[in-house]
Amino acid sequence: MAFVIIAVIIIIIYILITYIMFLMVCKNNKNKMPMEKEVAKTLEPYKDMIDIGQKWMEDKLKRKQINDIYIKSNDGLKLHAIFIMHPHSKGIFLECHGYKSTAQRDLYPSCHEYYKMGYSLLIPDNRACGLSEGKYVTFGMKESDDVICWVKYINKSYHKQAIILAGVSMGATSILLALKHIKRKMNIKCALVDCGFVSAYDEVLYCIKHYFHLHGKLFIGMINFWCKRIAKFSLKKTNTTLLPNKVKIPILFIHGVDDDFVPCENTKVNYEKYDGPKEIVLFEKTSHGISYLVDSKRYLDAIQRTIDNS
Secondary structure, three states, X not given: OHHHHHHHHHHHHHXXXXXXXXXHHHEOOOOOOOOHHHHHHHHHHHHHHHHHXXXXXXXXXXXXXXXXXXXXXXXXXXXXXXXXXXXXXXXEEEEEOOOOOOHHHHOHHHHHHHHHOOOEEEEEOOOXXXXXXXXXXXXXXXXXXXXXXXXXXXXXXXXXXXXEEEEEOHHHHHHHHHHHHOOHHHOEEEEEEEOOOOEHHHHHHHHHHHHHOOOHHHOHHHHHHHHHHHHOOOOOOOEOOOOOOOOOOOEXXXXXXXXXXXXXXXXXXXXXXXXXXXXXXXXXXXXXXXXXXXXXXXXXXXXXXXXXXX
């Protein structure tokens, strides 16, 4: 009898631990970004560059050149984005930020450069982030559907504008997962994917081991159960290499070699598996999501090259 009681207690504790892990992985606390102190330390050497981008955005806001856009997702969430129209627009950069992050942190440092190239900017808040509705982050699965919703919005509102998809981290994965929905009539010129992961399942396993020093396979199955039960998505189905893509748009793959959040091997796999026009640019001695900050010239040259060849 005592054995049964102990077993029941262990099972209950296990269920509670995996539920807490699920909440840590998928539920977004909009007031606190993941690994905030570590990220701030990484970004500190690039404060001047970040300030330039932030001040440019603040100037656009003061001049009332930033518009708030709202659309509905396929599952009924109210999604928010900001839009900056270039007076002589060559097209529209649709930019997607990373996991539980913000456009301010991931995208603002480089936005002014894309505008300088002659492009308008549409920058959404991912679901469950910023001013967009939602409780749970889905590692790109439902976010990829949201990308297509924004593409359809651009096509409807600015039907002659070419679209350049650009994403960092989970934003990059969202774009790769969205490829299965892309059609020629959507006016998508190319995609720029920076440090995306291949598989949500493998990424969560990696993070459990790397950051919590636990054996991830003991927990991942039950975490995925909660994902399916509560957030309505599967970590196993969020995999960029499993999806067919009929329209072969040019893709620029970017990654920092020393990334310890999403290992660089992810981008190498995505690059190898993609059978459309492609280029890969790797940045030595560079951690997660800061390739632009480390070498902005090389980063922008690669982007311009991809656009020119599209």
